[in-house]
Amino acid sequence: AAARRHTLRRARPRFRVRTMPLADDDGLISGLTEEQLITNEEMDGLVKEAIEQTVGTNAFMHTKVNQWTSNVVEGCLKRLAGLQKPFKYVCTCNFVQKAGAGMHTASTALWDGKVDGKHTVQWENQTIQCICTVYWLAI
Amino acid sequence: MGDEGEPAPSVGDNVTFENTYMQTPGEFGEGYKFMRGPVQKVLSDTIKERLQGTTYDPLKSAQIAKELADTVKERVKNLGYERYKLVVQVTVGEKTGQALRLASRCLWDTATDNFASDFYENSSVFCVGMVFGLYYE
Numbered sequence: 001a002a003a004r005r006h007t008l009r010r011a012r013p014r015f016r017v018r019t020m021p022l023a024d025d026d027g028l029i030s031g032l033t034e035e036q037l038i039t040n041e042e043m044d045g046l047v048k049e050a051i052e053q054t055v056g057t058n059a060f061m062h063t064k065v066n067q068w069t070s071n072v073v074e075g076c077l078k079r080l081a082g083l084q085k086p087f088k089y090v091c092t093c094n095f096v097q098k099a100g101a102g103m104h105t106a107s108t109a110l111w112d113g114k115v116d117g118k119h120t121v122q123w124e125n126q127t128i129q130c131i132c133t134v135y136w137l138a139i
Numbered sequence: 140m141g142d143e144g145e146p147a148p149s150v151g152d153n154v155t156f157e158n159t160y161m162q163t164p165g166e167f168g169e170g171y172k173f174m175r176g177p178v179q180k181v182l183s184d185t186i187k188e189r190l191q192g193t194t195y196d197p198l199k200s201a202q203i204a205k206e207l208a209d210t211v212k213e214r215v216k217n218l219g220y221e222r223y224k225l226v227v228q229v230t231v232g233e234k235t236g237q238a239l240r241l242a243s244r245c246l247w248d249t250a251t252d253n254f255a256s257d258f259y260e261n262s263s264v265f266c267v268g269m270v271f272g273l274y275y276e
Contacts, residue, residue: 060238073244090226090245091244092269093243095241101235103231108208109224
């Protein structure tokens with residue numbers, strides 16, 4: 001038999017390709033069908049709508065901020081519950097007055113990468129900056 | 140007449156898990172339910188340890204926030220909540236007299252899921268940390 005030429009192979013593919021998670025043997029991804037999964041685009045629209053409906057073009061008002069944060073988060077959760085998908089949700093909303101201060105937010109999670117995820121929306125107007133994060137974790 | 144018993148499964152066998160029929164974390168035994176007290180302690184200790192005596196540095200703070208989140212997650216994992224999915228969020232910012240409001244709401248099962256949060260500040264930097272524990276069936 002002819003000897004096999006040894007060639008150097010790259011350990012990783014050259015380009016990163018984003019694909020949908022591979023289904024298990026029974027056609028389900030960690031117990032969920034493909035339609036049941038949540039995408040970032042879905043979340044983006046949902047959250048932006050909630051923020052714009054609550055705050056709109058208002059300026060930062062100390063007295064109103066409490067109300068705004070509650071409304072944004074509850075609006076988000078109501079819309080998420082309306083999706084009727086088998087997930088638990090965590091929604092965080094951060095309102096900051098624009099004053100030239102620096103702020104960093106980091107998050108880590110222990111979850112099932114195939115079905116769980118998070119989406120962050122950064123929204124701003126003249127005086128307010130809003131950072132809203134939604135996490136969805138499969139049941 | 141004694142049975143010999145099945146040989147132990149080895150790596151590479153297709154192992155199927157049987158039902159435990161236990162639906163809540165409490166049924167597994169003591170210490171399986173997400174307890175807020177110990178988690179809160181871990182969170183506040185970690186943040187204090189990392190940020191005490193530091194000042195806000197725009198270049199390093201991004202890294203600090205990421206490291207804090209990772210450290211907190213590892214330590215909470217070591218507390219041993221095996222049936223729980225964890226979400227850790229850390230916000231680090233500079234204090235310049237601006238107003239800030241951070242709120243969170245969750246849609247979950249109140250009997251099994253919980254969260255812990257902590258706020259730390261010194262003269263130039265503030266930090267808000269939140270750990271959420273969600274039961275995975």
